[in-house]
Amino acid sequence: MAVKAEIRDGFKFRGGSPALDLAATVVGRLGATPRDLLATPADLDRWLVAAELAEGPPGSTEGNLVQARSLREALYRLGLSRAQGVALPDVDRDLLNGYAALPAASLQLDTDGRARLSGDVRGLLAELAREGVSLLGGDFWHRIRQCEGPPCAVLFVDTSRKGDRRWCSMSACGNKAKVAEWRKRERG
Template sequence: MSGNLGLDLAGTVGRRRTGRVDLLATPADLARWTVAAGLLDTEPAVSDEDLARTAALREAVYRLASAARAGSPFEAADRELLNRAAGRAPAGVRLRDDGGLERTGDLGAALATTARAAVELLGGPRAALIRECEASPCTRLYVDSSHRRSRRWCDMRGCGNRAKAAAFRARDRRDG
């Protein structure tokens, strides 16, 4: 959705400024997310401690991406946390007999893959393309890879659709 696995992780908290919604509230949520995000083929074992470490990584990625978006310097503690996570062995990939792809590893490997994606984004030219969704109250970050760099929403099917429908209703009421 965001165009980067690291931003996808950061996006598992919605409405950061109003009524925060945590999509990874339980270890089971996190295990499901690793599969839904395409990091692993099977849900890994996840403890409460793993969940807390993941939340810390998620918040560090969000703060770093927000800093990149604003042109501000990175906080050293956030950068170090992200670099530590990215330094672990990433999730494995194998080509199956049927030509399909198999993704293997534990939670640490999935998070290393996610952290590496964030490092590559934040340390590269695409960091300048990080945007925040314009739909209120959404606060998701995404990479604007649109042709004209004019993307406004994290997802056209959700936030974009709601924003366009609200604008239509407002015009309709105004015009009579």
Template structure:
């Protein structure tokens, strides 16, 4: 499966291992556990590319600096809510207000295209409102209890645990899970030598 496939974990330089678009948006800021983080939404064009890679639109839309700031504010509010909950804390009212305010905008309208596939119609603001609405449904719904942080050393990726047992530990078996299993195997092998 190529990186341009909708289910691929890396598309156009963005990580999609969260299992939900709101968690994938959080992944547009990398290195959260490191002294220096990397901003993948550095300019409006990056937001336009992310919206395509995330499947919200088929072709890049003209994103503005204001759109970029709204997307970043939404991202950080989602991250702060999940981070507080994972630490056993309460939601900050300002973060909830940010998600709600973004979700209150006019959402994108789903339409069936000539190819028979559903597409969202609307500008960047409408797509962000739709994304914020999905975040509100995730964070305010039953699935919120299934949001996890990857247990791999150095990985801060958030993901939705949809496993039957609810005991998934890594954002991706291909990436972090495989590294952990290889490290555990080497550790066992050294212990038996």
């Protein structure tokens, strides 16, 4: 089984869940000048393809972009609540449930034997919402973490055996932390 790249078409896929990967489409979320990677409908199309939810650009509209951003922010706040062990915000829970109740893209077995989603952007967002509900309310809700690498805000599912993973990616934030710790020891 091939390992998928952590960065595809300029988007980070380090969350272990498409729902958390959508939440990672704001760069520098904790900084003074966060940057939205979903700036246009074409960006949303690119993300859906990079996330392997669509074969090709599904034709996102401005309305779809607004929906995706609201879903993203609800998923981020709900995931952060799980990571911090606090109550889930009712407004975000209701919004997520509303998207999850919409008709989702259908899963179909393609001629090449692979499972693929088929549907419009709204259906793909509904599928993402269902993924979020399954994650946030399923068996791994207690394994949702926020990366400890400053200033990273990426949320991820900790699938390590001990449940003590600290970084969204060992090759990115984990490596930076280890290098910084090594330099600190060398100076001290």
